[in-house]
Amino acid sequence: MTTLPDEVVLLDERGTPTGTAPRESVHGTDTPLHLAFSCHLSDEAGRVLLTRRALTKRTWPGVWTNAFCGHPRPGEDILDAVRRHARHELGIELIDVQSLLPDFRYRATDASGVVEHEVCPVFAARTVDTPRPHPAEVMELRWVSPEELSAAAGAAPWALSPWLVEQLTQLGTLRGGAPGSGAAR
Helix, strand or coil: CCCCCCEEEEECCCCCEEEEEEHHHHCCCCCCCEECEEEEEECCCCCEEEEEECCCCCCCCCCEECCEEECCCCCCCHHHHHHHHHHHHHCCCCEEEEEEECCCEEEEECCCCCEEEEECCEEEEECCCCCCCCCCCEEEEEEECHHHHHHHHHHCHHHECHHHHHHHHHHCCCCCCCECEHHHC
């Protein structure tokens, strides 16, 4: 297996690749637009996984979010990147990976001033595995019903990552169920 460099794909405003940069150097107060992905995960019971980002994460440390996010490396197929991150961050294999929001894009600034600026296709997947979170990525996790996630996002959006709240809004699930219900399968 070839090891790809730990770089992100930089994008212009149209979303066209313009180059690469080391992942660790990209996120700051003036983060360039780059390619990422986000994945919502459900189990056999239809619950969705929320993870709390490790306190050592550069952006949004300690914040609750969807199952996992990441960056495809230059030349890496995005679905391969999604599967790679599932194994790395949660120690699981994915089944039924599907695109939910292929054109999702956002820009947000966390409390420390670090900016996320991403074209971030959103996927849904299922697993039958028990997550074994990598401590540098995930400090806590919780399986919740789609209704519980919707209620949490509606009542306290500030307690969740801004990308998760925006994804739920775009999916139309902020009030009537979240990924893991019918739309995310």
